[in-house]
Amino acid sequence: MEYDNDENTWRRPSSLKLEQTACHTTPRRSTTIAVVVLGLAVLSCLLGYCVLSESLPYESKTLRLVIILFRHGARTPVNSYKSDPFKNYQWPDGLGSLTNAGKLQLYELGKKYRNYYANFIPEEYYEKDVYIKSSDKSRCLMSAYTFLAALYPPSERQLWHPEIPWQPIPVHSLPKHLDDIVAQTKPCKVWKSMYQELLDEKNADPKFAELFDYLSKHTNQSMRSVLDVDFLYSTLLAQQDAGLKLPEWTKNVFPNKMRTPFMLSLALLSYNKTLQRLKVGPILAEIKINLQETVNRANSDRSLFLYSGHDVNVVALWRALGYEELLEPEYGASLVLELHEEVEQDSFFVKLFYRNNTKVEIPMELNMPFCDDPCTYKRFIQHIESLIPADWEAECQN
């Protein structure tokens, strides 16, 4: 981080600085140069550079840190059901695997963020700038890789093979039974029994009885839980995406009637504050440290954290940040947290955005229900601290 006296702001050393300076100063040495520089500036404006920077919804001068959690791309089905006409369908890459369309989605998302943060994320990849964590599931790791391929295409210096315009970038992950951060699958006893209690309670809701009957009859298996509906919904969606023709009976219930119980099933993992502490607490603790380090200038190089997870992880963070609406995160949906610094007021604040899918151009800014707008760093930390267990293992009674 360096202080720019002309602009009265802190800024990251960036290759774009030269370009920006060139836009403002007129070299005295020669008018020819001035004309060329001006011409280039106008040309780059015409080509979209100025338009792009104007449409960026943040004041790039205040941005200090970006944290993105995204869902993996389109996948093949994980489950089947008794009467499934595609039970024996041969998925070339196996069940639950990222499809080529899914690879492309995350590549597209990486490109969107590359353009969106063109003034903030350095064009060249440096290990010190960015840290990537993924769920250990292959589809999440692979999604992270294609995202990074688009975010950091190698510069000329970084090209290491004449035929591969790609560079390796590390993605870190913990095995499933240890991952309390991204996939949030590390076992927690108290969470498990509370979740089961809540699931039983919701399943007994009479408003689902008719749907459960219909699905049980047509799938030829017991469908008496929103979790069953969740699995079936995801399976039908994946089959449909793959161009398979779903059975006639699905038309009455899929996707519309199945959507609410499906979204409820995703939400139950982080339904109330107790469940959120146990499920989302550890990633919130990590987010807190990341924000603190930037605020305290303990790690001013690291400006980007990426998390590659699942729909339930996006929903869990969404709920922990105060939203109660049910959410269906599409493939590649992402939540973005930005840390800003208002130098003149000597204060930091936090912004939250949601990008429904990989097609959206500009993420939608969300107002966090527990916070004013702008949401101060202090208030944000206070909120997440209320969801961070001091001793997770003890609270889980593991």
Ligand SMILES: *[C@@H]1O[C@H](CO)[C@@H](O)[C@H](O)[C@H]1NC(C)=O
């Ligand atoms: C439903 O299951 C029963 C017993 O498991 C089987 O005999 C029947 O053929 C199945 N029907 C369909 C439509 O799959």
Ligand SMILES: *[C@@H]1O[C@H](CO)[C@@H](O)[C@H](O)[C@H]1NC(C)=O
């Ligand atoms: C969350 O739900 C569980 C299961 O119903 C319950 O035991 C727990 O007390 C609830 N927590 C809060 C804060 O409501």
Ligand SMILES: *[C@@H]1O[C@H](CO)[C@@H](O)[C@H](O)[C@H]1NC(C)=O
């Ligand atoms: C995107 O998600 C938000 C939040 O759930 C929702 O309000 C909005 O309608 C969604 N937009 C689209 C195009 O799905």
